[in-house]
Amino acid sequence: AQRVTQPEKLLSVFKGAPVELKCNYSYSGSPELFWYVQYSRQRLQLLLRHISRESIKGFTADLNKGETSFHLKKPFAQEEDSAMYYCALSHPGNMLTFGGGTRLMVKP
């Protein structure tokens, strides 16, 4: 069975500090991984996906199959990055298995 783990429920950093939101997964097949974000009073939306290898809003995430991880990183956090972040794994039927989420708070 697939599983996604986000070990930190809350991550608090100061503006300008580096950020790393951890995500580990368990899946027998070839994983398709995503990061979704939910800003305050907004709907859940895609931030980035591993297959596109892109940087969105300064965030990057690298799939490490050896460590079964897909950590989200940003070198310099901004206050507007404060949100709930979900790591997700897509399996047949395009059904997403989400991690428990990490709330990122960026303090001024």
Next chain:
Amino acid sequence: DTAVSQTPKYLVTQMGNDKSIKCEQNLGHDTMYWYKQDSKKFLKIMFSYNNKELIINETVPNRFSPKSPDKAHLNLHINSLELGDSAVYFCASSQGLAVTYEQYFGPGTRLTVT
């Protein structure tokens, strides 16, 4: 110009009642989903629905049934509501079933069962 919409936004009802939540998408997508978010913000897939093919998460009680009148709509019916059904329910849609497709989420429906 809302992509995925849900009604109602809030729903308060008593145990034992039957209720429905509606979802509509105007993106022309082929696949729709229902997710449940519990009080600890944990999101869990309930169903995916594509061209009349229903894929059910095996942990979902059969009191929950999705109904799709057409490709743009996927409603969620819940029979004999229980306290544990209290949660936020999110509808989503994607172009298709391929695992690489992005999902677009609705704003959520907060269901409270008393």
